[in-house]
Amino acid sequence: MASIMTNAAALTALQSLNATNKSLEETQGRISTGYRVAQASDNAAYWSIATTMRSDNKANSVVQDALGLGAGKVDTAYTAMNGAIDAVEKIKDKVLLAKTSSPEDRAKIQSEIATYQAQLVDSVSGSSYAGANLLQTDSAATVTKLTVISSYNRDSTGKVTTGSIDIAYANIRLIDTNATPTGVLDKNGTASTKSILNIDVTNLTGVTGTSESQQFDNLLTDVEKALGLMADAAAELGAAKSRIDTQKSFLSNLSDAIDKGVGQLVDADMNKESTRLQALQVQQQLGIQALSIANSNSQSILSLFKNG
Structure with a gap:
């Protein structure tokens, strides 16, 4: 169903992009600090020990x-x-x-x-x-x-x-x-x-x-x-x-x-985090592209009326 009120594809792409950005931010933090558990919120038990x-x-x-x-x-x-x-x-x-x-x-x-x-x-x-x-x-x-x-x-x-x-x-x-x-x-x-x-x-x-x-x-x-x-x-x-x-x-x-x-x-595994960073950066680029495509779908609805 094509709707101008709710763009389900855009919402899904946005959620996916937000999740990717959050993971990317977490990975960048691990690389910059060298820790995968830098504060209690990362893992309370490990941080306490x-x-x-x-x-x-x-x-x-x-x-x-x-x-x-x-x-x-x-x-x-x-x-x-x-x-x-x-x-x-x-x-x-x-x-x-x-x-x-x-x-x-x-x-x-x-x-x-x-x-x-x-x-x-x-x-x-x-x-x-x-x-x-x-x-x-x-x-x-x-x-x-x-x-x-x-x-x-x-x-x-x-x-x-x-x-x-x-x-x-x-x-x-x-x-x-x-x-x-x-x-x-x-x-x-x-x-x-x-x-x-x-x-x-x-x-x-x-x-x-x-x-x-x-x-x-x-x-x-x-x-x-x-x-x-x-x-x-x-x-x-x-x-x-x-x-x-x-x-x-x-x-x-x-x-x-x-x-x-x-x-x-x-401690963070820098080899693992570096590989993960590159993958997340690719996912981020794809997410941005997917969101752009989803947003462009709303424009296609206008063409329906023009053709009419």
């Missing part, structure tokens, strides 16, 4: 930064600790050498020992990173350990917990800034009553009635004890360093896995 996963990944990024800062502190302390152990071993060798040396030679040996003692103080005092010195701390301070955040965990109920790597200052303290020092290097020995930093082979003092030979043995006993404590401290720092490095690597891999997971949910 992706938003939560992105939030967790941001938290993991903060943890990685904290681990990086902690790694710097621990690496610095570990390097300084190993240097301190070398210096104390040299002091031990000089004390042993002084035991059977003449007074004149002991003065020369003491000069070398003093150099190593100064080296110890300088290396420990200079082992700071970001304002923190793990080897030189105050035994009376309220903060008793280094805490490095190592993980961020959120369960299905939304409850958050964090993991940490802790190093007790008391286990690695070489020099104590407290008035009554308890550091490995500055506290008095149990055998010789001398600390590593005040050993003097030219002026031995010890328990009354103790022979000179025994006093040297007492010095060596305390040096060996200090070396043992320093070895334990180096082992603790080394273990913490290994844990931090392992956790940093794990978080890096986890972050990549989360990014991939989010991408699978919300």
Whole structure:
């Protein structure tokens, strides 16, 4: 039926063109943003999951930064600790050498020992990173350990917990800034009553009635004890360093896995969208042409009257 009131063909062509334009707009949006789910209206479930996963990944990024800062502190302390152990071993060798040396030679040996003692103080005092010195701390301070955040965990109920790597200052303290020092290097020995930093082979003092030979043995006993404590401290720092490095690597891999997971949910397939764009552009052109043809049908009704 030919009607001048209702052009059914034009209406159908217009609806088809509108649908094509809507799909074209959607595809162009995906290509321009790179997302097939850019907002909640695109797919509420996927958008919600992706938003939560992105939030967790941001938290993991903060943890990685904290681990990086902690790694710097621990690496610095570990390097300084190993240097301190070398210096104390040299002091031990000089004390042993002084035991059977003449007074004149002991003065020369003491000069070398003093150099190593100064080296110890300088290396420990200079082992700071970001304002923190793990080897030189105050035994009376309220903060008793280094805490490095190592993980961020959120369960299905939304409850958050964090993991940490802790190093007790008391286990690695070489020099104590407290008035009554308890550091490995500055506290008095149990055998010789001398600390590593005040050993003097030219002026031995010890328990009354103790022979000179025994006093040297007492010095060596305390040096060996200090070396043992320093070895334990180096082992603790080394273990913490290994844990931090392992956790940093794990978080890096986890972050990549989360990014991939989010991408699978919300990223647009650019090959697919590009092909779809070209098809829709052709459909749009055909739709415009179809609408033009449908509109021209109304003009053909006039010809009926002209012919009459």
